[in-house]
Amino acid sequence: MHRELGEEWSQIDDPCTTHRCTPDGIMVAQIFCDIPTKPHPSCQLYTPPGECCPNWICGSECVDDAGVLHALYSHWQSGPCTYHMCTEEGIITRNMTCDLPYQPHASCTKYLPPGECCPVWHCSRQCVDSSGTNREVGEKWKSDDCTLHQCTSQGSFTIDLYEVCEILAPPTHTCELVKVPGECCPQWMCH
Numbered sequence: 001m002h003r004e005l006g007e008e009w010s011q012i013d014d015p016c017t018t019h020r021c022t023p024d025g026i027m028v029a030q031i032f033c034d035i036p037t038k039p040h041p042s043c044q045l046y047t048p049p050g051e052c053c054p055n056w057i058c059g060s061e062c063v064d065d066a067g068v069l070h071a072l073y074s075h076w077q078s079g080p081c082t083y084h085m086c087t088e089e090g091i092i093t094r095n096m097t098c099d100l101p102y103q104p105h106a107s108c109t110k111y112l113p114p115g116e117c118c119p120v121w122h123c124s125r126q127c128v129d130s131s132g133t134n135r136e137v138g139e140k141w142k143s144d145d146c147t148l149h150q151c152t153s154q155g156s157f158t159i160d161l162y163e164v165c166e167i168l169a170p171p172t173h174t175c176e177l178v179k180v181p182g183e184c185c186p187q188w189m190c191h
Contacts, residue, residue, distance in 0.1 A: 016052040044090070062086035081117035127151035146184035161185070 003009070003021040010018045020027045033053035035045070043058040046069060057063060062070045070076060070086040077083055081096045098118035100110065111122035127135045130143055135151040142148055146162040165185035167177070175190035 010052075012050065015050055062091050064091060079117075080115055127156040129156070145182060 003026075005021055005023065008018055008020045010016075016031045016033075018029050018031060020029070031052045035054065036056070038045075038056065040058050043056045044063045045054045046057045046061075046063045047054040047067070048069075057069070060072045062072070062074075064070060064076070064078070064084065066078075070084075070091075072086050072088065075083065075085050081098075083094045083096065085092045085094075096117050100119055100121070108121040110119045112119045126137070127139075127149075129135055129141060129149065135141060135149075135156075137151050137153050140148060140150045146160060148159045148161055150157045150159075161184040167186065168188075170177075170188050170190075172190055175188040177186045178189045179186050
């Protein structure tokens with residue numbers, strides 16, 4: 001990078017070291033900060049981003065553990081369950097407590113959604129069919145022409161429809177039993 005004669009600069013990650021372009025080359029100087037006495041017990045030392053020397057922040061602002069400046073009476077979170085408030089006495093921190101209600105039914109498990117503080121009940125009120133599709137309680141479906149399934153709160157219930165087929169004697173000797181596509185029970189086809 002080209003610099004002009006007399007130009008001064010410092011690095012973003014090291015604002016306490018200055019560089020100056022001179023006829024003899026680059027001169028490097030270190031800045032040393034005089035930190036005045038703490039004016040009040042509630043004051044906090046704060047170095048603004050990009051600056052070398054810290055300042056005292058008293059009563060009207062707070063600096064959190066990450067070095068972020070917060071206005072008086074402002075609120076912020078440092079995690080899903082941790083809340084903070086800037087006061088004249090400094091930062092007050094509160095951890096949220098969670099009251100999870102009783103387990104709705106036996107298939108429910110505790111689940112903590114990403115980014116949330118409190119767990120919730122995750123209740124599996126679904127069935128999964130042989131193809132991996134979720135089915136709601138009360139839903140009916142067929143896996144083939146003769147197999148009916150129903151999702152109940154206790155799981156999947158299967159009925160073999162072929163067992164309920166009523167196959168009577170053939171109406172005449174020229175009839176044959178045939179499977180009709182989409183139907184479970186065979187039917188007599190007479191010629």
